[in-house]
Amino acid sequence: MKKEKLIIIAAPSGSGKTTIVKELLSLEDINLEFSISSTTRAKRKNEIDGKDYHFISVSNFKEKIQNNDFIEWEEVYKNVFYGTSKSEIQKLNSKGKNIVFDVDVIGGLNLKAQFPETSVSIFIKPPSLIELKKRLVNRETESKKSIEFRLDKAIKELEYSDKYDFVIINDNLELAIKQVKNIIYQFTKNQ
Numbered sequence: 001m002k003k004e005k006l007i008i009i010a011a012p013s014g015s016g017k018t019t020i021v022k023e024l025l026s027l028e029d030i031n032l033e034f035s036i037s038s039t040t041r042a043k044r045k046n047e048i049d050g051k052d053y054h055f056i057s058v059s060n061f062k063e064k065i066q067n068n069d070f071i072e073w074e075e076v077y078k079n080v081f082y083g084t085s086k087s088e089i090q091k092l093n094s095k096g097k098n099i100v101f102d103v104d105v106i107g108g109l110n111l112k113a114q115f116p117e118t119s120v121s122i123f124i125k126p127p128s129l130i131e132l133k134k135r136l137v138n139r140e141t142e143s144k145k146s147i148e149f150r151l152d153k154a155i156k157e158l159e160y161s162d163k164y165d166f167v168i169i170n171d172n173l174e175l176a177i178k179q180v181k182n183i184i185y186q187f188t189k190n191q
Contacts, residue, residue, distance in 0.1 A: 004093060004096060004099060005118055006115050006118055006119035006120070007024075007098065007101065007184055008101045008103065008112055008122065009100065009103070009122050009123035009180070010121065011021070011105070011126075011141040011157075012105065012132065012154035013154065014139065014150065015125065015126045015132065015135075016076070016126075017122045018094070018102055020175065021102040022057070024180065024184065025100065027181065030188050032097065032098055033097035033098070034099075034100055034102070035084060035089065035093050036051070036088055037053055037082050037088075038052065038053065038054040038061065038079045038081075038082055038083050038085055039056070039080070039081065040056060040058045040080055041053075045141070046142050056186070058079050059123065061073075061081045061083065063084065067084075070083040070085055070112055071083075071084045071085070071109035071114060072083060072114070073107070074105050074107050077149065082100065082103070082104055082107060098188055105157040105161065106157075106160070108164070109121070109164075112164075120166070121165045121166070122166045122168060122174065122183060123164035123167045124168055125161055126169075127169055127171035129151060129155070132151065133147065133151055134156055156190065
């Protein structure tokens, strides 16, 4: 891997990490490009295959696992896999880009472990579980059962926040974005 920097953004579902990552991608002065993860989950309204995620079948994902095609992968929910493909990283690396990852909590730790010198890991924390539930409900993409499952998972994921380089509490989106930008500016300045 070259000396491009890896920016790992992770959080429980509904914490605002994707919104923050989209804002980061609008910054032109840090040479940043998005690592498109592969997933087996259903595509949400307004998501574009090949832009937001590479949407693939469970059998295709499992085949890629067997072929060792992923740098990291995780079965986040039953038969809902997410992973970062080696080819995606190689493609972005060959462009000389700093790479931003929007990943689940365990995936973020796996990336950090593989690239400890060239990565910064940022955990986006919701202000409370009550607020997290409100955000998940307001997305209107999940069933009640799915929301409860995600909240239970979030409780476990929050226990990993201290393993990240930085923790940002997203109780004010503009402030959270500003804090993440400052971390990235400092980190990429040291190239």
